[in-house]
Amino acid sequence: MLFNSIDFAIFLPIVFALYWALSKLHIKWQNLLIVGASYTFYGWWDWRFLSLIIFSTLVDYYIGRALSKENVDKKRKFLLWTSIIVNLGFLGFFKYYNFFLENFVDAFTLMGMPIKSDLLHIILPVGISFYTFQTLSYSIDVYRRKLEPTNNFVAFAAFVSFFPQLVAGPIERATNLLPQFYTKRTFDYSKAANGMRQILWGLFKKVVIADNCAHYVNIIFNNPENYHGSMLFLGAVLFAFQIYCDFSGYSDIAIGTSRLFGFNLKRNFSFPYFARDIAEFWRRWHISLSTWFRDYLYIPLGGSRGSINNQIRNVFIIFIVSGFWHGANWTFIAWGALNALYFIPLLLLKRNRNNLGIIAETTFFPTLRDFVGMLFTFTLTVIAWVFFRAESIADAFVYLSGIFSSSLFYYPEISAFKGLQTLLYLLLFFNFIEWFGRKGEFAFEAIEKRPKLIRWLGYVFIVFLIGMYMQTKETPFIYFQF
Amino acid sequence: MPIAFLGYWLLLIAWGDMMDERNHQKLGENKHIVLHTFVSKHPKTNLNYPIAKFGHTFSRLNDAKKTQSKKVLFLGSSITYRGFDNRFFRKNGISAFNLGTSAQTPVQTELLLKRYLDSITPEIVIFEVSPGMIQNSGEEAAIDIIANDTITVETIKMALKVNRLKTYNTLLYGYYRQYFHRNDSITEHRWKAKDIYHINGYVETKKEGFKNSWIRDIEFQQNPKQLMALDRIVSMLKKKKIPYYLVMAPKTKAVYNSYTNIDNHIELMKTKGRFINFQNALPLVDSIHFYDHYHLNQKGVLIFNQKVIDTLKLAKKKN
Numbered sequence: 001m002l003f004n005s006i007d008f009a010i011f012l013p014i015v016f017a018l019y020w021a022l023s024k025l026h027i028k029w030q031n032l033l034i035v036g037a038s039y040t041f042y043g044w045w046d047w048r049f050l051s052l053i054i055f056s057t058l059v060d061y062y063i064g065r066a067l068s069k070e071n072v073d074k075k076r077k078f079l080l081w082t083s084i085i086v087n088l089g090f091l092g093f094f095k096y097y098n099f100f101l102e103n104f105v106d107a108f109t110l111m112g113m114p115i116k117s118d119l120l121h122i123i124l125p126v127g128i129s130f131y132t133f134q135t136l137s138y139s140i141d142v143y144r145r146k147l148e149p150t151n152n153f154v155a156f157a158a159f160v161s162f163f164p165q166l167v168a169g170p171i172e173r174a175t176n177l178l179p180q181f182y183t184k185r186t187f188d189y190s191k192a193a194n195g196m197r198q199i200l201w202g203l204f205k206k207v208v209i210a211d212n213c214a215h216y217v218n219i220i221f222n223n224p225e226n227y228h229g230s231m232l233f234l235g236a237v238l239f240a241f242q243i244y245c246d247f248s249g250y251s252d253i254a255i256g257t258s259r260l261f262g263f264n265l266k267r268n269f270s271f272p273y274f275a276r277d278i279a280e281f282w283r284r285w286h287i288s289l290s291t292w293f294r295d296y297l298y299i300p301l302g303g304s305r306g307s308i309n310n311q312i313r314n315v316f317i318i319f320i321v322s323g324f325w326h327g328a329n330w331t332f333i334a335w336g337a338l339n340a341l342y343f344i345p346l347l348l349l350k351r352n353r354n355n356l357g358i359i360a361e362t363t364f365f366p367t368l369r370d371f372v373g374m375l376f377t378f379t380l381t382v383i384a385w386v387f388f389r390a391e392s393i394a395d396a397f398v399y400l401s402g403i404f405s406s407s408l409f410y411y412p413e414i415s416a417f418k419g420l421q422t423l424l425y426l427l428l429f430f431n432f433i434e435w436f437g438r439k440g441e442f443a444f445e446a447i448e449k450r451p452k453l454i455r456w457l458g459y460v461f462i463v464f465l466i467g468m469y470m471q472t473k474e475t476p477f478i479y480f481q482f
Numbered sequence: 483m484p485i486a487f488l489g490y491w492l493l494l495i496a497w498g499d500m501m502d503e504r505n506h507q508k509l510g511e512n513k514h515i516v517l518h519t520f521v522s523k524h525p526k527t528n529l530n531y532p533i534a535k536f537g538h539t540f541s542r543l544n545d546a547k548k549t550q551s552k553k554v555l556f557l558g559s560s561i562t563y564r565g566f567d568n569r570f571f572r573k574n575g576i577s578a579f580n581l582g583t584s585a586q587t588p589v590q591t592e593l594l595l596k597r598y599l600d601s602i603t604p605e606i607v608i609f610e611v612s613p614g615m616i617q618n619s620g621e622e623a624a625i626d627i628i629a630n631d632t633i634t635v636e637t638i639k640m641a642l643k644v645n646r647l648k649t650y651n652t653l654l655y656g657y658y659r660q661y662f663h664r665n666d667s668i669t670e671h672r673w674k675a676k677d678i679y680h681i682n683g684y685v686e687t688k689k690e691g692f693k694n695s696w697i698r699d700i701e702f703q704q705n706p707k708q709l710m711a712l713d714r715i716v717s718m719l720k721k722k723k724i725p726y727y728l729v730m731a732p733k734t735k736a737v738y739n740s741y742t743n744i745d746n747h748i749e750l751m752k753t754k755g756r757f758i759n760f761q762n763a764l765p766l767v768d769s770i771h772f773y774d775h776y777h778l779n780q781k782g783v784l785i786f787n788q789k790v791i792d793t794l795k796l797a798k799k800k801n
Contacts, residue, residue: 460489468527
């Protein structure tokens, strides 16, 4: 079920009420409820997917237990590789089988040896890219002896299937989330209130900003030949906000919902469009995935140590794999490769760790240098997003060639789109709130310190904007397809 | 929570009044520009209050309130209010009222019948049942009726059946307008562009030429809420012993042939009562008798209406 659906609006209060009603009993009852609710949540999409997540849970639970009893390095490695092969095997089959088959056939056709093949009609289980990485992190951390394997199957199943973050992250590390299932949770009003604030803000980002941007993005990207370069650039900017608000909105709802149940999830986005360089952008965007790749792929490969060639190789591997994680299409690989090209100069000039703090931390306005850095970085990411959004590499180049034409300096055809002007004002409002709240966990958190009247006016105003601009058709979150 | 809801309602009212073009005219041109600096002229929002705007629903429902005792009552969507010319029926000695409204679905038809059936007291009901009405959510038609008719408990029930955010917002705004008598001075012109409203509900079009457009294949889905509403309508008419006909008005060949599961729809309608499909019963030419793929022009309407009278034997036999 979608977070922005009536089904979830009914599901959540019921689970919330039952969960805290069980708080006086042993913790296992709360965890059991989490497991039951999470499987219900997940099975709502398609009950057949449950078998995969249950199997994945069982495999990694028993591998964890086996690792705790095994001290022979070779056998420990064997157990780890079993977990990796099972998890990545599922992911590879469901997500990439047809991609590899199509490209295999195309390659042989190009060489003049056409092969007949039948693509399988494979349904991609929702959230598979997320929960497989989550369980893999458990197996790897147990193997590395960073984490004690658990004997508590219910707690482990709850960790794997925890419904707020099951289908689109954040990808939680076992070291952070699993121990929270061992300790009793007590209701904390201020934590729950903060959670509600974050849910409200996440909903606003998703249904007001992302879904409305999507409407125009679809029109512009489907017919780029009809628009000036300036309009195409605006379309790409709208997509940048669509994907940010869609994905970070989901993360906000996931983190806020978790707070309602007494859990603390890691932050997944930290105002990435205020980044002053591309390295900072990648420290702020989809933090759970980028740190996962850093810890489990980049560092084992050698990271930024070793020869320059190795460093460049490692950067390319990370970004291309990250792109490929997003989907079985060359466009995602191209997007990853382009980001690698952006990043490498900073790495080689040792400027990739220049901007570690909050922009304009002690002032309201950024310095001119920071402002130019923000604009430049944002423009680079917008260009890269064109590959992410396009159906094919060829379409992406057609779109970009449309942007980088003389019509880039024409006035964009805003008035040709009903409601676009209003959306641009909403984007202005949104960015103002984000800028104002950039020092907090999430933008709307800043309202917590205001007087009660201002807080409630703020809540009512955001709810009003949601009520006025929410699309009446339920639109799924973009990252569900990953 | 109640205060938050009140705050939401107040903002809705402020927004609705700000977007009301009648207020823009009162404020004058300069302030008109200022308003439109902040909000585009046609924002896509979940509040739409089309009072005296589309399809002459405002005039039609005002007429319905004053109408009593007609022989025939027509129900349905714009295909109805543009397809059954009650002047033609009157010339043939048949008094009629056309209660069609834009995009009307059975959920709205049920509400209108509850309101007006007992005063109009028809001898026969003719209900145009094109497949689209069984599929649609009814949101557009619900908003049309909320804006152009009195809001009562039945209106709230209708909004709950439609269950769309835009409908609820329009209901909240509409109730404010009704409570504070903001609509008392509203009037509607008979002439709008090339459409003329005639008393008792028919809208005649003076549009010339045929507006062709690309038609893609359509497979209709049946909306369970609409089917249940249709069943309730049939029960209501049977209980009041009012004979009724379910009819399908003719459309262009291109549109009719694009319906991939039209036979399913026809079979379903036959189970609900006497059903007549006029699609292939008339010598109509798309480019001569239609002004778009769904609506007959005046030439086509007269041919169609004569056929309806003949088929249903509505005219009194002359002695």
